[in-house]
Amino acid sequence: MMSKENQNSQSSCQNSVVTIGTFDGLHIGHQKILNRVLDISRVKDLNATVLTLFPHPRMVLQKDSSIRLLNTIDERIALLKQFNIKCVVVKTFTKDFADLSARDYVKNILVDELNVKQIVIGYDHHFGKNRSANINDLKMFANEFHFGIEEITAQDIEDVTVSSTKIRKALDHGNVSLANSYLGYTYFLTGTVVKGKRIGRTIKFPTANIHIKEDYKLIPKDGVYVVSSIIDTITVYGMMNIGNNPTVDGKAKSIEVHFFNFNTDIYNKTLKIEMHTRLRDERKYDSVDLLRQQLQRDKEASLNYIETLK
Incomplete structure (x- = not known):
């Protein structure tokens, strides 16, 4: 579903360059990815789009109530808008959503809903039921449905992962100055x-x-x-x-x-x-x-x- 907070109509997110992720914190590593999406959107005249999930999958599949996130979903949406992302699409994560096959996920959401033209995604991205599909599967779907893929490098992925962990640890220790340096705000x-x-x-x-x-x-x-x-x-x-x-x-x-x-x-x-x-x-x-x-x-x-x- 499109989040209630998102004022874009579904049609305005058509013809899109999409990146997919939780983007908790919207820190400097995430911002690097968003800047790439924005660059492509300008060059190819596409709508810069972020597809994100809520609640966190662990909250649904593992009933894990101990998860602490850097942003609430409302804060995440607001931050994405501040970073000039035209379309923020929030999919409600449910067990039914988790059971979607990789092909249904790509066709129903990326192709039919967003009319994706380009995806910016990590080399280690997994999706579909049991997270069974990977970047190679996505490349096959890209050929079938005619959209492009730009892989995020291992180094950039490491930056994103490490930064989120460091920010949480810094805040748990009360070091907001350090956390702010990683967040960029x-x-x-x-x-x-x-x-x-x-x-x-x-x-x-x-x-x-x-x-x-x-x-x-x-x-x-x-x-x-x-x-x-x-x-x-x-x-x-x-x-x-x-x-x-x-x-x-x-x-x-x-x-x-x-x-x-x-x-x-x-x-x-x-x-x-x-x-x-x-x-x-x-x-x-x-x-x-x-x-x-x-x-x-x-x-x-x-x-x-x-x-x-x-």
């Missing part, structure tokens, strides 16, 4: 502002509590981070805590942002929170006053760091 969380316990207000550090509905979204390591968000077209900086708020006997994990010089009601707003760097671990203080003093130091460190971004 600032890692971000998208969530809705909900009401919390309002303890921050009592120590002059009010926070916006961010609720992320997608439980598969990778949340970086607990701690304090320098962040920013565009709110009503204005970039607002702040600091974010991920953790359990042990000083005030917090139980559940929360994501809370204190925005600097900001006093607007943003309850129920959906915010994109960009994460720039990590300041420290979360820790328990002997008193709320000591916590307040630490937050003041965090604010000063954040403001100093923010000056380097401007």
